[in-house]
Amino acid sequence: MYQDFQEPPFQGGIPSPSNGTSSAEQNDPSSVLELVFQHIVDCSIECPSPFALSEQEGNETETRVSVDVLTGGEGEHFQVVIVLRIEMMKDQKPGCIIELKYAGYFIIKNEDEDMRPFLLYVNCPNMLWPSVRHWVRIVTLECGLPGLQLNSVDFTEILRKKIKEAQQSNT
Known part of the structure; x- marks a missing residue:
């Protein structure tokens, strides 16, 4: 069952792999980022003007796409929702x-705490995105529309915006 999660407060910026960790720590073979299960939480299709x-006449179809990422969990178990x-x-x-959720x-083990936002908001969504693209294409084709092929998403930019919003709300 889908749960709305409180976004954790951000502290600092986007971590870089060279932020004080040695190369041995970065390549720790015991660190784990594992996708355990994935699924469609909710899918809604509305056609207010189906025709x-x-x-054939008129302007080309304009397509607007907005993407957000929600995260939650604790310990080693996390949920990421696109x-x-x-x-x-x-x-x-x-x-x-x-609208698709x-x-x-995911299971995340033995990772630096500072890397957690990057893992949850960038790495995990990047693992899910190919399936999201697939389902959107299938849904649009099944609705009788031209199959919509979504472009890649810069999840790092979404994380930057969330950090900026959190910093602005703290001031």
């Missing part, structure tokens, strides 16, 4: 809106 996208919203519009008419359950 707008099929009309929250995706896609709006397809033609001539300012919303043709189709797809896709979760992965």
